[in-house]
Amino acid sequence: MGLLGLFRRTPTSASVAKERLRIIVAQERTVRGSPDYLPLLRRELLQVIHKYVNVDPEAVQINLGQEEGHEVLELSVALPEKTRA
């Protein structure tokens, strides 16, 4: 490490660990408790949608929520802009 290294503050390895964990734990908590078929359902729905519209895999979101005592399966698809048509 040169003299410049003294001024460049590199994050400690503990803070890197904490940041990585914060993200992965938050992500894993969102799918916690949801049924095991959800990822497969998402993939198959995506295939069907893909037959008609060219959507980004990331643009399909599936959430299972609770609303007034019953479960709600929420599907959200962001369609691409029509500029390329």
Add this chain to the structure above:
Amino acid sequence: MAEIIVVTSGKGGVGKTTTSASVACGLARRGKRVVVIDFDIGLRNLDLIMGCERRVVYDFVNVIQGDCTLKQALIKDKRLETLHVLAASQTRDKDALTAEGVRRVLDDLIADGFDYILCDSPAGIEKGAHLAMYYADRAVVVVNPEVSSVRDSDRILGLLASKTQRAEQGNGGVKEHLLLTRYNPRRVASGEMMSVDDVKEILGLDVIGVVPESPDVLAASNAGVPVILNDESDASRAYDDAVARLLGENLPLRFLEEPKRGFFARMFGG
């Protein structure tokens, strides 16, 4: 009424059995009637940590299958009068443990008048781990300040919140506590290791104890004397504090900072 406490973690090698043994001793030393059960079927080890491996005649599965009475299988500790061990079976049959069988043994132990039933969970999230936590009133989640252990602990917390009898019945769920082991204050200070607060923040749970990394832990398992019984050790004091907190005492955490070395230690201590 007996309280059922599961000691769990998800990841292996973080100190579940060490913790089960020490907490069991700590509770018994305070006059509680305690039984500690090894749920790691096929990989029995609690007996070694407790130092009673040569006195195992019957095990947990023998009791469940009716090969012996519960009384015959309970191993009375030689040091602490009110402490008993129920060893895991060394069978390779994965289905040896059943929910009904476990329930029956727990009910018999409760009827026997035990104050605390400690369930030492195996690593992983398979049947043994599931049954160890299923009937628990409280959970001690053992975690090392290290990424894989923290992530696995979060998985376990998810299971405690959904796959336990208390969660299913919706009566308040299992009360969860974190217990950090292998904590190295020097490495925390230099930014090489996550701190208690880091782990607490990520998992969002209260910390019931922080056990400093210590050579005494290996020495204790070598000898078959739970580390809490080594009065000279900081790990012992840390476990004893954790036991006091389990019993409702409000104690500040200790051993979070590197011990200050005195003048002579620095001059001559090497």
